Amino acid sequence: MAEIIRMPLLSDTMTEGTVVAWHKKVGEQVEAGETLFEVETDKAVMEQDSYYTGTLLYIGVKEGESVPIDAVMAVIGEPGEDFQAALEAALAQSANGVATEPVGEPASVQAAPAPSVPAPVPQTAPAPIPVAAPSGGRIKASPLAKSMAAKEGVDLSQVAGTGDDGRVVKKDIEAFIATRGTAAPAAPSVSIAATAQDEDIPLSQMRKTIARRLSESKFGAPHFYLTISIDMEKAMETRARINEIAPTKISYNDLVVKSAAAALRQHPAINSSWLGDTIRRNGNINIGVAVAVDEGLLVPVIHHADSKTLSQINAEVRELAGKAKERKLSGDEMQGNTFTISNLGMFGIEEFTAIINPPDACIMAVGTITQEAVVKEGNIEVGHRMKITLSCDHRVVDGATGAKFLQTFKSIMEDPIRMIV
Numbered sequence: 001m002a003e004i005i006r007m008p009l010l011s012d013t014m015t016e017g018t019v020v021a022w023h024k025k026v027g028e029q030v031e032a033g034e035t036l037f038e039v040e041t042d043k044a045v046m047e048q049d050s051y052y053t054g055t056l057l058y059i060g061v062k063e064g065e066s067v068p069i070d071a072v073m074a075v076i077g078e079p080g081e082d083f084q085a086a087l088e089a090a091l092a093q094s095a096n097g098v099a100t101e102p103v104g105e106p107a108s109v110q111a112a113p114a115p116s117v118p119a120p121v122p123q124t125a126p127a128p129i130p131v132a133a134p135s136g137g138r139i140k141a142s143p144l145a146k147s148m149a150a151k152e153g154v155d156l157s158q159v160a161g162t163g164d165d166g167r168v169v170k171k172d173i174e175a176f177i178a179t180r181g182t183a184a185p186a187a188p189s190v191s192i193a194a195t196a197q198d199e200d201i202p203l204s205q206m207r208k209t210i211a212r213r214l215s216e217s218k219f220g221a222p223h224f225y226l227t228i229s230i231d232m233e234k235a236m237e238t239r240a241r242i243n244e245i246a247p248t249k250i251s252y253n254d255l256v257v258k259s260a261a262a263a264l265r266q267h268p269a270i271n272s273s274w275l276g277d278t279i280r281r282n283g284n285i286n287i288g289v290a291v292a293v294d295e296g297l298l299v300p301v302i303h304h305a306d307s308k309t310l311s312q313i314n315a316e317v318r319e320l321a322g323k324a325k326e327r328k329l330s331g332d333e334m335q336g337n338t339f340t341i342s343n344l345g346m347f348g349i350e351e352f353t354a355i356i357n358p359p360d361a362c363i364m365a366v367g368t369i370t371q372e373a374v375v376k377e378g379n380i381e382v383g384h385r386m387k388i389t390l391s392c393d394h395r396v397v398d399g400a401t402g403a404k405f406l407q408t409f410k411s412i413m414e415d416p417i418r419m420i421v
Helices: 084-093 141-151 169-177 205-218 233-244 250-266 309-326 401-416 415-420
Strands: 003-006 016-020 035-040 045-050 052-060 066-070 072-077 223-231 272-274 279-281 288-289 291-293 296-298 339-343 362-376 379-394
Touching: 016 169, 016 296, 035 072, 035 141, 045 141, 045 223, 045 250, 045 415, 052 291, 072 084, 141 169, 205 296, 205 339, 223 401, 233 250, 233 379, 250 309, 250 339, 250 362, 250 415, 288 309, 291 309, 379 401, 401 415
Parallel strands: 288 339, 339 362
Antiparallel strands: 003 072, 016 035, 016 066, 035 045, 052 072, 223 379, 272 279, 291 296, 362 379
């Protein structure tokens, strides 16, 4: 019996997915558990395994195309099986209700369908034109191609990609390995453009979701901002002493996460979510940590941050940040946040405001530590200060509530022993 493969729901915010690469062609055998295709969601590029064993009879979505959740992707069945009726019924039930053009020829010649539904006419697509990898910047490649390149010692910048927008895919790596060392190096070309050319960059699923969610947050939630300056002298001394004995080096961001978690426990109104007709006071303290990636921003979540040590927070942030940059975060690692921290201090940014990350009621923007002239006991000395800005959703948090939270956070950062009391 033919099995219909649909676009899966791979994250809580996913509305559509883009096919990055197919790992099988029409007519090839597919085993259950074998990777069938790669799909780009709003948060990651994920490999989707087949749940069925059989022959790939039909592919309905081309590489580079985007389709909504539950759209028909492919059909797996027995060789020569008549799947047309099942396919037409599935297309009629799809959310988009529009049949997509099949990719490649069917696995076998089928009997003529009913006159009311003409059979699709296979077309021979032109061979993809390889696109040379850019000499600098990010190289587009599927996760499988990256893995093969690392295993075979292939420099991805030397491989011409035939995938969408020059993306290097599996067959490009195989072709490069087969011809490695036999092709003469291309002569360098020099061109001088009279005028700079504009470039239109298609929106990735991640960028589409960032634009949609942050627009909804900025224009839907009434933001207000509170900024406070923190004396970092004791925090710097504490970090230095911890790092003398800690198995891993603690960062200032770890201190911020731990202090924020301790302050949230004392101010549950800040650890809240706007749900439309109710406000939820979240029992758990799950802190999202914004991580910059090539195509935007991902927010992995430190669950139960208030119950974790600085070393545990450090290890978890490092692991999740690494996964975020490789687009390998799981759905669970990006869900459940009750408060978010965005830190641009490592870029030298002294102060900024951040847009609230729904459904959180607040987000904390962390600036860099700066040297400033401060007055201590009537004398002017060189001090170290850090500015924090709290963005608040006024539907949930009032000004005094946010200010009291910042006072508690400031007292903990200025006397770090309080974060473990």
